Amino acid sequence: MRPVYLDHNATTPLARDVLTAMSPYLGGQYGNPLTSHRFGEGPRAAVEAARAEVLTLLGADAGEFHVLFNSGATEGLNHAVKGLAFASLDGGRAGVRRRLVLGGLEHYAVAKPAAWLAAQFGFEVVTIAPRRDGVVAAGDFLAAVEPETTLLAALHWANNELGTLQPVGAIGRACRERGVPFVCDAVQVIGKCDASEAAGFADVVALSAHKFYGPKGVGALLVRAGIAFAPLLHGAQQEEGLRGGTHNVPGIAGLGAAARAAGEGRRREAERVAALRDALWDGLRERIDGVDWNGGRATVLPNTLNVSFAGCPSAALCAALDARGFAISAGAACRSGTASPSKNLLAMGLSESRALTSVRISLGHDTTSHDVCAAVDAFAAAVNEVRAAN
Ligand code: PLP
Secondary structure (H helix, E strand, O other), X not given: OOOEEOEOOOOOOOOHHHHHHXXXXXXXXXXXXXXXXHHHHHHHHHHHHHHHHHHHXXXXXXXXXXXXXXXXXXXXXXXXXXXXXXXXXXXXXXXXXXXXXXXXOOOHHHHHHHHHHHHHHOOEXXXXXXXXXXXXXXXXXXXXXOOOOEEEEEEEOEOOOOOEEOOHHHHHXXXXXXXXXXXXXXXXXXXXXXXXXXXHHOOEEEEEHHHHOOOOOOEEEEEEOOOOOOOOOOOOOHHHHOOOOOOOHHHHHHHHHHHHHHHOOHHHHHHXXXXXXXXXXXXXXXXXXXXXXXXXXOOEXXXXXXXXXXXXXXXXXXXXXXXXXXXXXXXXXXXXXXXXXXXXXXXXXXXXXXXXXXXXXEOOOOOOHHHHHHHHHHHHHHHHHHHHHO
């Protein structure tokens, strides 16, 4: 049997059309897009076409946002937080607007730069805990967004481990009314949900191609024109001086193709995948005792299921499933046979023992109903085996 990949929130396979779109720029079209001779023309057109695709995906008009191509969302989110902070420094220290308001489940690429800015420059980080369903309540978040003192607010659209969707629209719009830049990590929603409202509520948006069937190591950061924003990488004049470095043209062409595909047929694919995910949940619940869905089904990405199996350590379960040909992941690292509890599950108020027995299953374009039936059988056998050994 072929191995079954159920870890699409970690990364996705490269789509065939994306590879096709990239290949000219790995071969004959090797010119630098910034050169004025003929070798630059094709690559430059590819970069600009990708820029247009990203703007369309997020519902933005040309000129409304800068699109900064980069190495992925870790760079993009570092740039988002530090770019706003560096532009606001007053005599080398945080100024009057020194507060950074963050959701309690943000990716490390947001939480760590914020903590670093606090330690180095005197910014204040206010982190808003999620409710037990994995959602940060808009009221709790906005209570911390004081217009006079808040430099930025950051909330991810969907959580990578739980799949929970956050109230980014309501929060982003309220932040805009208060004049506080709103940073949205859109990494996990692209291709899974309609992202075309982003331009209406966010000022800075990060995405990463490898999460939606594009290549690894390339992403885009959208920054609303007119916002005070500093570069992270100083260099030549690429990206209007906001991100130096020769463009990764094959990667950017791939990102553009993946962005186009993410919009096309998305709704039908989301329904297909959600039905498979629900069938998987029903199968797990019928066959295995002590199963809980972390976060619940109410507001969650269509492809994601985060479940705990009482008395079944997640690292051992991942390994037992891997041995049967099924790739899933624990909330935290699932490689060495040991795992630390997921910070996200703990932040939701789940116990350490529940966090240590939770796994993430994330479906994708290549998942079939046959995979789901086989996965239920494999889970039933693997959970029995791990429970018996513990
Ligand atoms: N934000 C979220 C929600 C993610 O899931 C990830 C990747 O796991 C990132 C940011 C970082 O993205 P990248 O892999 O492009 O650095």
